[in-house]
Amino acid sequence: MELDKQDIKKTVFSGVQPSGVLHLGNYLGALSQWVEMQNQYNCIFCVVDYHAITVKQEPKELSRRILDVVKIYLASGINPEQAVIFQQSDITAHTELSWILNCASARLADLNKMTQFKEKGAKKESVSVGLYDYPVLMAADILLYNTDIVPVGDDQVQHVELTRTLAERFNRDYGQVFKIPEASVRKQGARIMGLDDPSKKMSKSASSPANYIALTDSPEMAAKKIKRAVTDSGSEIKFDLKKKPAISNLLVIFSLLSGINISELETNYKNKGYGDLKNDLAEEVSKFLREFQIKYNSFTDEEVKRILKDGADKIRPVANETLRRVKEKLGIN
Numbered sequence: 001m002e003l004d005k006q007d008i009k010k011t012v013f014s015g016v017q018p019s020g021v022l023h024l025g026n027y028l029g030a031l032s033q034w035v036e037m038q039n040q041y042n043c044i045f046c047v048v049d050y051h052a053i054t055v056k057q058e059p060k061e062l063s064r065r066i067l068d069v070v071k072i073y074l075a076s077g078i079n080p081e082q083a084v085i086f087q088q089s090d091i092t093a094h095t096e097l098s099w100i101l102n103c104a105s106a107r108l109a110d111l112n113k114m115t116q117f118k119e120k121g122a123k124k125e126s127v128s129v130g131l132y133d134y135p136v137l138m139a140a141d142i143l144l145y146n147t148d149i150v151p152v153g154d155d156q157v158q159h160v161e162l163t164r165t166l167a168e169r170f171n172r173d174y175g176q177v178f179k180i181p182e183a184s185v186r187k188q189g190a191r192i193m194g195l196d197d198p199s200k201k202m203s204k205s206a207s208s209p210a211n212y213i214a215l216t217d218s219p220e221m222a223a224k225k226i227k228r229a230v231t232d233s234g235s236e237i238k239f240d241l242k243k244k245p246a247i248s249n250l251l252v253i254f255s256l257l258s259g260i261n262i263s264e265l266e267t268n269y270k271n272k273g274y275g276d277l278k279n280d281l282a283e284e285v286s287k288f289l290r291e292f293q294i295k296y297n298s299f300t301d302e303e304v305k306r307i308l309k310d311g312a313d314k315i316r317p318v319a320n321e322t323l324r325r326v327k328e329k330l331g332i333n
């Protein structure tokens with residue numbers, strides 16, 4: 001029987017590093033998109049712990065955070081009955097394929113172009129080789145599962161582009177193995193900016209907690225952070241990324257959480273000031289966090305460990321089969 005094209009679901013793969021507390025940027029830029037996709041696609045969501053160790057982590061904290069990231073996935077609405085959730089280090093094919101891509105596809109010139117390394121590396125006195133090489137591991141993560149779509153925030157688009165380059169180069173030089181994936185970036189929310197500095201993205205490794213709203217911040221703390229967020233000169237509430245980057249960022253967060261589009265928000269705040277916008281947004285964020293955290297706190301560590309084990313057991317054969325085909329092409333199977 002011939003399969004109808006409609007019946008073949010596309011595969012979606014994405015992940016988050018357990019490198020700190022997840023924030024609204026992670027949720028609005030990535031996780032909320034994953035939730036929408038799980039009904040339509042074959043979804044695989046990973047906790048990318050090997051990426052987190054590219055910078056020094058405190059071991060006890062890291063193992064705690066791995067479980068917490070899964071709880072965040074679940075609280076965001078990812079359903080483990082629909083989507084596979086697993087821990088990267090549970091499947092050895094990731095590091096094996098990464099090494100192979102390092103040798104067979106990746107070039108220093110490719111990695112030298114990665115802007116995220118330049119930004120992250122610049123802040124540190126000593127930089128690990130892993131931090132430099134992490135886009136190749138990310139390519140391995142994606143390519144192992146014959147991924148079609150990679151939902152990410154816009155800071156990761158360059159890494160998905162590199163993944164395409166490495167896959168195309170391997171297919172050309174050794175024979176067809178890899179599917180060529182595409183990044184999927186939200187029109188709105190692809191880059192939520194820091195509350196303390198709208199020229200930098202909201203980031204879990206930001207030096208000041210005033211930069212982000214953590215998904216585990218108390219609603220009261222989050223409200224305070226919104227009220228203290230930097231604003232722009234002038235008083236008009238208008239979406240204008242160039243002239244009003246801070247207010248535009250607050251409007252994007254407000255719009256995504258409330259479902260009210262930005263032009264409607266501009267109209268609603270026509271004769272009002274920044275303080276009014278911040279008060280209402282603080283309330284919206286607090287309401288979101290209250291509901292989110294009830295769900296987050298309802299999952300036990302035992303449940304999470306079972307979900308991770310089941311996820312890895314289910315998906316490991318797909319990764320191993322891709323790796324087998326790669327090794328065969330290289331003559332090392």
Ligand code: AQP
Pocket residue numbers: 015016017018019020025026027028029030151152153154155156189190191192193201202203204205206
């Ligand atoms: N500010 C952001 N706006 C929109 N999307 C964002 N993402 C991250 N920050 C924003 C997206 O969230 C997903 C998971 O990111 P990650 O944990 O893999 O690492 P990252 O992109 O490096 O995120 P952070 O918060 O900046 O972490 P650190 O500080 O540890 O590097 C990705 O899809 C990302 O695009």
